[in-house]
Amino acid sequence: MQIGELSERAGVSHRTIHYYERLGLVKPAEREGTGYRYYDEVAVKRLEKIATLKRLGLSLDEIAAVIDLYFEDASGIRGKERVLEILQAQLVNANAQLDELTAFKRDLESNITRMHALIAEAKRT
Amino acid sequence: MQIGELSERAGVSHRTIHYYERLGLVKPAEREGTGYRYYDEVAVKRLEKIATLKRLGLSLDEIAAVIDLYFEDASGIRGKERVLEILQAQLVNANAQLDELTAFKRDLESNITRMHALIAEAKRT
DNA sequence: CCTAAATCTACACCCAACGTCAGGTTTAGG
DNA sequence: CCTAAACCTGACGTTGGGTGTAGATTTAGG
Numbered sequence: 001m002q003i004g005e006l007s008e009r010a011g012v013s014h015r016t017i018h019y020y021e022r023l024g025l026v027k028p029a030e031r032e033g034t035g036y037r038y039y040d041e042v043a044v045k046r047l048e049k050i051a052t053l054k055r056l057g058l059s060l061d062e063i064a065a066v067i068d069l070y071f072e073d074a075s076g077i078r079g080k081e082r083v084l085e086i087l088q089a090q091l092v093n094a095n096a097q098l099d100e101l102t103a104f105k106r107d108l109e110s111n112i113t114r115m116h117a118l119i120a121e122a123k124r125t
Numbered sequence: 126m127q128i129g130e131l132s133e134r135a136g137v138s139h140r141t142i143h144y145y146e147r148l149g150l151v152k153p154a155e156r157e158g159t160g161y162r163y164y165d166e167v168a169v170k171r172l173e174k175i176a177t178l179k180r181l182g183l184s185l186d187e188i189a190a191v192i193d194l195y196f197e198d199a200s201g202i203r204g205k206e207r208v209l210e211i212l213q214a215q216l217v218n219a220n221a222q223l224d225e226l227t228a229f230k231r232d233l234e235s236n237i238t239r240m241h242a243l244i245a246e247a248k249r250t
Numbered sequence: 251c252c253t254a255a256a257t258c259t260a261c262a263c264c265c266a267a268c269g270t271c272a273g274g275t276t277t278a279g280g
Numbered sequence: 281c282c283t284a285a286a287c288c289t290g291a292c293g294t295t296g297g298g299t300g301t302a303g304a305t306t307t308a309g310g
Contacts, residue, residue, distance in 0.1 A: 004286065014287085015269060034276065035288055055225060057182060060267075077247045084240040087233055094230045101226065104181055105219045108212055111194065115209040122202045129256065139257085140299060148297095159306060160258050185297070 003028075006039045010047035017047070024064050025050055046071060056097070066090075131164045135172035142172070149189050150175055171196060182222070183215075191215070 007014045020026045021037075026046055028037035049070055053063045069083045132139040145151045151171055153162035174195055178188045194208050 002286075013269075016267085018289090019268065036276070037287085052225065052229065055182075055222070056229060057180075073243075077244060080240055080244050080247065084237065084244065087237050087240065091230065091233045091237065094226060094233060098223070098226055098230070100177070100180060101219060101223055104177070105216065105223070108216045108219060112209065112212050112216065115205055115212065119202060119205050119209065122205065127256075138299075141297085143259090144298060161306070162257085 001039050001043075003037050003039070006043055006047070009044050011051070012047055020047075020050065020060070023060055025060065025067060042071060056094070126164050126168075128162050128164070131168055131172070134169050136176075137172055145172075145175065145185070148185055150185065150192060167196060181219075 001009075003014045003017055007017060010017075012020075017026060021028075026043055029040045029043070030038050032038075046067065050063055050067065053067070054060075058066075066086055069086065126134075128139045128142055132142060135142075137145075142151060146153075151168055154165045154168070155163050157163075171192065175185075175188055175192065178192070179185075191208070191211055194212075
């Protein structure tokens with residue numbers, strides 16, 4: 001598939017794909033002499049994973065550092081141990097974010113209740 | 126307290142406080158003729174709340190739209206209804222983020238398990 | 251009263267993460 | 281074979297969230 005289709009399917013602009021390529025986040029499956037980029041299905045998954053990691057608050061540089069481990073196996077025991085470390089660090093992080101988000105949600109809910117009450121009261125008078 | 130102390134206690138630079146002031150996120154308790162800004166304890170709390178909301182992924186503009194409701198009551202029924210809308214939108218958002226984060230965490234855990242297995246196997250051989 | 255430290259305003263600059271534009275090349279379909 | 285649509289590169293613009301710096305003013309402590 002060419003960059004246009006990839007762009008459409010992954011929901012990012014082709015300029016963004018170019019940009020990500022420069023940062024080492026994605027690369028075309030092949031680029032025969034002509035210059036056109038051709039991608040495979042994995043590229044779609046990759047861009048989707050990038051989007052997810054971005055939503056979790058990682059910078060593009062941070063994503064570049066870990067994205068590969070979702071799509072190729074680390075070689076050698078050292079590589080695997082390194083990957084394991086990174087994954088565990090991310091897990092700790094995710095748990096912290098979950099806690100914060102949960103507290104925020106509770107906060108929101110109580111404020112919503114309060115607002116409802118205030119509005120009801122204001123209407124009564 | 127002056128801006129230096131506020132800066133120190135809230136863990137943000139005084140330049141950032143100036144910047145936030147321009148965006149309407151904080152304002153000094155008083156500014157007598159001289160020009161110096163003087164803050165009270167609430168300002169510390171405010172800056173901490175801003176930091177929290179930022180960590181949750183809100184932009185400074187979005188924060189500006191809701192921060193007041195943590196520290197003063199919206200005036201008038203229209204104001205309260207507006208605040209309610211914003212809160213409810215944020216709740217929807219928070220729920221979506223929670224779902225995504227939970228899925229991400231599951232993913233991480235399964236990858237961690239897999240890595241453990243791969244490492245154990247590699248060591249056996 | 252004097253001076254060093256803190257603060258003031260205003261403008262310029264920085265980085266990340268793109269988007270826009272221009273001018274040229276490649277491809278696919280009729 | 282021709283042309284419109286897709287693609288290429290490179291340079292420049294933009295937005296968000298700040299930081300740096302200069303030159304002037306204010307304050308506090310000895």
